Amino acid sequence: MSTYQLTHGNRKTGPRSRRRRYLVVGAVLAIAAAGLIPLMNRNNASAATASEVALHCRDGSPLLEKCDFIQRTETITNGDSFRVSEVENNCDGTKPDPFGFDVEVRSQAEARIESGSFLNVSGSLGLEGVFQAAATAASKRFKITGFREDSSVSFEVKADIEPKTRAAIYFRPEVLQGGGYLEAAYQEADADGTRVFFFPERNADTVLVRFPLANDNGDPKGFYWVRSVPCLSNSRLVIPNFNTADFGELTGFGVVDTPISVG
Secondary structure (H helix, E strand, C coil): CCCCEECHHHCEECHHHHHHHHHHHHHHHHHHHHHHHHHHHCCCHHHCCHHHHHHHHHHCCCCEEEEEEEEEEEEEEECCCEECECCEECCCCCCCEEEEEEEEEEECCEEECCCCCCEECCCCHHHHHHHHHHHHHHHCCCCECCCCCCEEEEEEEEEEECCCEEEEEEEEEEEEEEEEEEEEEECCCCCCCCCEEEECCCCCCCEEEEEEEECCCCCECEEEEEEEEECCCCCCCCCCCCCCCCCCCCHHHCCEEEEECCC
16 A cells, blocks of 8 residues: 555645654644643642632642631521422312321531532532531531431421412521631642642631531421412422522412421
8 A cells, every 4th residue: 555645636745744744743732732831730739729729628639738617607597498398289179188298308518618509518528528627616516417428307297288289398407507718738839838728818708618407306407387389280380499499488479388397
């Protein structure tokens, strides 16, 4: 087989032309590699911007010697609401009908590093290490649950469902919330000897961690209610945040929230 190949206009290109092409490609790769060097160096402490500190702490980067959550504030507050039972319906009924709802409540410690949603701490080696000290300190003064591993309780709740409606049980946990910032110590110092960097900055209180509180019997502390909605086709789908809205937030959509006692 010939080592020559046809190109435009049936011109032949041989090994010499191919060498020129290789030299050009080699030069391009050398330039690209040179451009990658500073990007690669951004993985060390000399480039530890606040956003990189957040990423390294969250993921448990091997570049870190340690990452600590420095807590500055503490408060007992409400966590996010969520549905804890299947939906039952009394759509064909003509009078209130008592139903037994199978309830399961899962408790989990959560953290919010940057703006956005809370992340589950358990199962994340990076986050567990970051918030271990805060969890240990909290557990000495409060009964908390859901750190290192999720915990859950199951039970049955009796509640009436009005005719022509369907309903489910909802829960809003009571949580111990700490606010602070991240302090990351890197394995290697930067050019001026700095090894410790912060997110978002020192003395901030915008990094949040939530530890679910528990009753003396270990059950999660919080508030339960029945959320009812008329039996209209896809009615739950057109109501924004139906499964996460807090108690009473959806009154304008024809939703009825009724408190219940549990235990």
